Amino acid sequence: MSLLVKRRQIGANGMGRPRKYPILNGPVNDLIFAAMKRDGISKPNEWADKWGIGRTALRTAMVGRQSQSGTWVRPDVRTLWRLAKALDVPLVYLIEQFYDDLDNTDALWPQVPIIGWVGAGSGREEDIQEKYVPVDMNLALRGNVVAFKVKGNSMCAGPKPICDGDVIIVDCQNKGRVGSRVVARLVDGGFVCKLLKHGPTGNYLVSTNPSSDNSYPVVIPTSSVQEIVGKVIEVRSPDSP
Incomplete structure (x- = not known):
């Protein structure tokens, strides 16, 4: 037995x-x-x-x-x-x-914090009403995953646009590679979402929508970057179902 x-x-x-x-x-x-x-x-x-x-x-x-x-x-x-x-x-x-x-099992799903605005630049930030965003269990189990709310359209172009009002999910354990969309903290304390590129002088960050009116330059050299926060792994549009 x-x-x-x-x-x-x-x-x-x-x-x-x-x-x-x-x-x-x-x-x-x-x-x-x-x-x-x-x-x-x-x-x-x-x-x-x-x-x-x-x-x-x-x-x-x-x-x-x-x-x-x-x-x-x-x-x-x-x-x-x-x-x-x-x-x-x-x-x-x-x-x-x-x-x-339970009447509402949605509350059981894991959530990650929205820690601030990205791509806004100083002077344009405002309070974020939503404090958390629900995520898939696979993302929650990765560990260090956070979210940002997007301000501006400097990345609203190309096959995977990131537009004003979107919420982006960022994996802070994955710093991305050349060609990745990443969130970076700049030396002035602001956060930006840009495309990571490589040139003759090294890596740099670039907007996919250079025609957008943005608080930051279209191209940002690594000398202006304090750290790469992480890779963008998901984009949530307010228009999505």
Whole structure:
């Protein structure tokens, strides 16, 4: 008899004594047991390690409801994302199983902060009402991802335009390469979104829409750049559905 089955029986016996282990009645335990059998693993902790799921987090998912009123001991959505990959089921399926009593599950999705304006230049900034923007779980798991709101149309041209009012998602762990759209912090403290190019004297930043009225020059040399903040990995337009 496996340790898992023994623990389940101990939890079920009760007899007025505190349970050493809770009853395992999570909503997808059958899928978890089947996946463990598929992977040739008999111990939940070892299976959790294989798929990068926290051991305590997996235990939480397997515990399930713990009161007569039906209160869940719920895993967080990042755990469900990893569990979905391990079970080969859609993430939305697991969300429906564990958060079926919530009216709005959109609030469960990870968000990244909008940390300021980009491409505006001094004197044109204004308060940003939105403080956060929801992102796909794959982006959230990268780690250091932030967002900026775009002011100006200096990059509103070419096959992947970035226009006034857009929100751009930036991966701060990826500084980009020649040809990438990047966000840079300049020596004057302002942030710009430009195309990273290379010339005879080294790298420089350039606008894709030189005809735009912009607070910064069309071409910015590296001597004016304090740091490359990161590569633009997603553009969100206010007109997008």
